[in-house]
Amino acid sequence: MRVDVVTIFGEYLQPLSLSLIGRAREEGLLDLRVRDLREHTHDRHRTVDDTPYGGGAGMLMRPEPWGEALDAVLADPPGDARPEGPVLLVPSPAGEVFRQATAVELAAEPWLVFACGRYEGIDARVVEHYASRGVRVREVSLGDYVLNGGEVAVLVIVEAVARLLPGVVGNAASVEEESHAAAHSGLLEHPAYTKPATWRGLDVPAVLTSGHHGLVARWRRDEALRRTARRRPDIVAALDAARCDAADLRV
Numbered sequence: 001m002r003v004d005v006v007t008i009f010g011e012y013l014q015p016l017s018l019s020l021i022g023r024a025r026e027e028g029l030l031d032l033r034v035r036d037l038r039e040h041t042h043d044r045h046r047t048v049d050d051t052p053y054g055g056g057a058g059m060l061m062r063p064e065p066w067g068e069a070l071d072a073v074l075a076d077p078p079g080d081a082r083p084e085g086p087v088l089l090v091p092s093p094a095g096e097v098f099r100q101a102t103a104v105e106l107a108a109e110p111w112l113v114f115a116c117g118r119y120e121g122i123d124a125r126v127v128e129h130y131a132s133r134g135v136r137v138r139e140v141s142l143g144d145y146v147l148n149g150g151e152v153a154v155l156v157i158v159e160a161v162a163r164l165l166p167g168v169v170g171n172a173a174s175v176e177e178e179s180h181a182a183a184h185s186g187l188l189e190h191p192a193y194t195k196p197a198t199w200r201g202l203d204v205p206a207v208l209t210s211g212h213h214g215l216v217a218r219w220r221r222d223e224a225l226r227r228t229a230r231r232r233p234d235i236v237a238a239l240d241a242a243r244c245d246a247a248d249l250r251v
């Protein structure tokens with residue numbers, strides 16, 4: 001997978017040189033390229049922002065540098081790029097919520113491009129322009145809170161996506177068994193334990209040392225349901241709604 005990130009703060013992405021993602025880059029599983037937006041400015045101060053039309057607090061990122069920067073990225077496709085080009089991801093508090101299902105979808109793409117906004121964001125015409133040119137543009141949000149820019153979201157999204165690529169995580173089965181994994185209907189993961197069997201007076205649940213795999217599987221499923229119902233009733237409601245829809249389809 002090729003990933004291009006356009007940003008004014010490339011150093012924010014240094015953590016993507018560490019651990020499993022760093023190794024994936026060394027092994028050629030992930031080709032991550034960080035590009036400096038300021039290289040596409042032409043004034044002495046390398047200006048990337050200006051005041052918003054209509055007034056309002058803060059500054060907005062100007063469209064011209066973004067147009068030059070993204071044109072340059074799109075003119076340099078990887079060999080396995082799809083005919084329709086990359087998915088252009090714009091992290092934004094106004095975006096669709098990024099979920100595990102989004103990560104699974106993006107992990108099937110050969111080429112992702114990230115546009116990291118700062119200040120109050122990017123002039124809306126940038127998204128409009130590339131969408132009108134047929135680029136698959138998606139504004140994505142990590143959640144309902146305010147960050148100073150898109151770089152932190154890129155760290156999260158790249159890790160969530162890249163770890164799904166074959167060969168990145170040593171034990172592929174562990175990816176299947178995690179919270180929100182489709183294989184477990186998107187439920188939260190059950191509690192997990194390791195040695196010692198007793199720690200500060202707390203014992204590992206006896207079923208987990210029973211050697212009875214069927215009972216262990218049932219306990220894990222029950223605990224996942226219990227934890228999900230307690231912490232994320234929205235997930236349980238969505239599962240119930242899906243079951244109702246499926247039942248309707250069967251009638």
Ligand SMILES: Nc1c(O)cccc1[N+](=O)[O-]
Nearest residue numbers: 091092141142146147153
């Ligand atoms: N929330 C937020 C933001 O405030 C700025 C850029 C990106 C995000 N986000 O992806 O969630």
